[in-house]
Amino acid sequence: MNMDSNKDEDGNLIPVPHVGGHNHGMPILDMPDLKPEEKLYWEQYNTTTYFNFDETRFEHTINKSFLSYHTFMITTLTVVFYPILLLLNNTNNKWYLLMLITNYGFVISGMLSILIFHNQLARNHIHLYPNNCYTAMNWILILLLSVHLISAVVKKSTEFFLFGNNSQSENFDYEMLYMVPENDNSVNSSNFEGDGSTRLSGETHQGGDSRSNSNTTRRYSEQLHEEAMSKGQLNKLSQNRNKLYTTVYNIPMIKQLSLHFHRLFSFIFNSLNYLILFYLSAHCCVGLAIGNIFGTPKERIFNLLAHWIKGGVFIILGIVSLARYCGFGINKSWGWNLSILKKSDYYNEVTGKYNIPTWVKLFGKSGVSMEFIEVFLIFFYGSTNIFLEHLASEDGKWTAKDLQHVSIAFLYLGAGLCGLLVEHYMSNMKYKMAVKQYKNIIKENEHREISKEEIDDILVANPGFSLNPLGPFTIFWTGILMSKHEQASKISTAVHVQWGSLLSYGSPFRLLSMIYMLAFPCSEIGAPQRPFTEIIAAFCLIAGGLIFMESTDQVIEAMEYRGYTEMFTLNISLGFITIVMSWIIILFIFKDWLNNKQKAS
Known part of the structure; x- marks a missing residue:
């Protein structure tokens, strides 16, 4: 510590209660007791990251707002949007599927954003963290969310075939799908828009008993329909939502998948629900590490x-x-x-x-x-x-x-x-x-x-x-x-x-x-x-x-x-x-x- 700093202009000592104070907030290069090898290390310490590098000194345009938007997307997806989706699914909320589709579009926009940013870096030959795994993790995330969305549509379509829009429980048997012959139009999709319990046609594997089974299922559907109708008409927004669902569920491929592979897609959907949340958490951590150039050099x-x-x-x-x-x-x-x-x-x-x-x-x-x-x-x-x-x-x-x-x-x-x-x-x-x-x-x-x-x-x-x-x-x-x-x-x-x-x-x-x-x-x-x-x-x-x-x-x-x-x-x-x-x-x-x-x- 330089004692001259504690003297006034005339060279007189200035009264100070504690000489030197404390090191709170003092950068390490300002420490007075650094050894030469330590000072050399910290003088070479590089603080450049993907978030703070100077993008203005390169030949081709680099816009870090694309990186900021992607960061916003992946953070809000992990902390806000996906937990809310889990909540809606756990309560069997009717808005779940529409919110899931909207969320998927939000994710795609964030992935396009980081793709544009990577292309801008490549044009300028910038490789701050060579061979990092973040790009691969982005593709894996898109794959997981795509499979999850498809399995959700098939699973919800299966529930629609069973109970229409009145399904609030997982306690049902998939064999009920085969109780109504394909030509049975007594219960049609229009009931779905009225919040009734509808049932689209499915295959029958019951031989001569299919007729009696159909009557049983029809009575069950009519009972649920009456209960639902007694609750009042849906508002216009809900009706539009149900029309969208009906259109999606009537897509021939979705209908066939729900009839023949319902158990498989239900298993995939349930398995991915919380797995995706854990993957998103790991994705955020890896993005934080790579964005801040942690993990370099390789041996660390x-x-x-x-x-x-x-x-x-x-x-x-x-x-x-x-x-x-x-x-x-x-x-x-x-x-x-x-x-x-x-x-x-x-x-x-x-x-x-x-x-x-x-x-x-x-x-x-x-x-x-x-x-x-x-x-x-x-x-x-x-x-x-x-x-x-x-x-x-x-x-x-x-x-x-x-x-x-x-x-x-x-x-x-x-x-x-x-x-x-x-x-x-x-x-x-x-x-x-x-x-x-x-x-x-x-x-x-x-x-x-x-x-x-x-x-x-x-x-x-x-x-x-x-x-x-x-x-x-x-x-x-x-x-x-x-x-x-x-x-x-x-x-x-x-x-x-x-x-x-x-x-x-x-x-x-x-x-x-x-x-x-x-x-x-x-x-x-x-x-x-x-x-x-x-x-x-x-x-x-x-x-x-x-x-x-x-x-x-x-x-x-x-x-x-x-x-x-x-x-x-x-x-x-x-x-x-x-x-x-x-x-x-x-x-x-x-x-x-x-x-x-x-x-x-």
């Missing part, structure tokens, strides 16, 4: 991948925890709710068959709990990460750093396997606990005892949680170990302490959620219990995951170069996370409102 890409993949996993786990609090997965008892599924609930009066879901057949009388999924993923992560931690090695030798990371993978392997075994032991206990709660609810509300026939009719009984501590145990020790993971950079070490502490703080709250459920058992079937401790657990997981992603070398260096401290990024991250959590809760509030409105209409 594994450090980036390790932090962003693992941090992303904790973010997803936290979002799922918050969604469970809001009621996500209540049909599978994932929403901290008592779930009682009866065999009689899956009986179809038209076909005379029980349409029992596949997951019920696979996982038995206590169902599949979210805790089972968590410990399975922990086990899977541990079994694969033993080999992945060695990818960054250039000479094939195991370093002390590799072994330190592999030791954590062994923790996941052992804890995950132990958790799976605990879930096996918990199966009967969960069933008995749920049945006991069910008996108490019936006794309190209906003042009677449950008969043996009612007990035998129960397919799945789940109290909404599993007393399995291995998931929180693993996350707790991950946080403790990583908070002690010293780095070469002081800021990096401090950031590791931040996210490690957040994970270790969040784990006890999950245990408190289990204790809460024991102390306050469900008093209603199928209603989310909402233990308040899950809000804090979800916050710690999401915030810990985001700061985990920030602890990669490339982000730390970007912070140090600009003079950002670990406390500045911590405050920003925590504020950002609470905004994201607010948006998720708003989505679920809107979903509940939409469900109640549709039931009342």
Whole structure:
């Protein structure tokens, strides 16, 4: 520190309480104690990205607004539009298909925008990040969304053939498609526009019984039609929507696909629903990394991948925890709710068959709990990460750093396997606990005892949680170990302490959620219990995951170069996370409102 800076014009010392002050906001090149090799490194540090390079100094025109529009498209698609589409689909809203088609057009416009921007770069021979994978990921996204849209149209067309525009349930048998002969025009598509339950003609595989089956289905359709008509006429906008749907469903190819391949397209649609959301999240992360030239030079890409993949996993786990609090997965008892599924609930009066879901057949009388999924993923992560931690090695030798990371993978392997075994032991206990709660609810509300026939009719009984501590145990020790993971950079070490502490703080709250459920058992079937401790657990997981992603070398260096401290990024991250959590809760509030409105209409 130059002492002359603390003197006035006459050379007299100026009183200062603390000489030197602090380094908050001081770029690293302004640090007085940099060593020569450190100064050389930071003087060569390149901050050029796709977002800030000077596009005016090239021969051919480059318009970065195309990049900005694409960034806006992919961000709003991931955070706003696609979650709303999931909400509309989960509530069987009639506007879902039209919104899905509109969303597809929005995505195509964003993809055309980035294609134009890439062509502008190519004309000027600009390659800021050679051989990056973002273009390939764009094509994969278009493919996924195209298949998803086609399968959605076929699936909705199948439901239209079965129930017209009155389908609000997945509990139907596809064999009903074959109950009306092709020449049966007694129920035509005009009823669809009146919000009735129509049925277009389908193939018959019933031989001599097709006539009686047709009459059965027609009576069922007429009943639904009368119920729908009693609710009043649709407004003009809804009528135009239904006319569009009728036109699409009557396309010969769509009709044939729905009649012959309905099961396949329904499976594809359901499989892609949440898969696309996860892919969009990964797509945003890859776009952020490539747009900011992270992962270069090539040997540093594994450090980036390790932090962003693992941090992303904790973010997803936290979002799922918050969604469970809001009621996500209540049909599978994932929403901290008592779930009682009866065999009689899956009986179809038209076909005379029980349409029992596949997951019920696979996982038995206590169902599949979210805790089972968590410990399975922990086990899977541990079994694969033993080999992945060695990818960054250039000479094939195991370093002390590799072994330190592999030791954590062994923790996941052992804890995950132990958790799976605990879930096996918990199966009967969960069933008995749920049945006991069910008996108490019936006794309190209906003042009677449950008969043996009612007990035998129960397919799945789940109290909404599993007393399995291995998931929180693993996350707790991950946080403790990583908070002690010293780095070469002081800021990096401090950031590791931040996210490690957040994970270790969040784990006890999950245990408190289990204790809460024991102390306050469900008093209603199928209603989310909402233990308040899950809000804090979800916050710690999401915030810990985001700061985990920030602890990669490339982000730390970007912070140090600009003079950002670990406390500045911590405050920003925590504020950002609470905004994201607010948006998720708003989505679920809107979903509940939409469900109640549709039931009342």
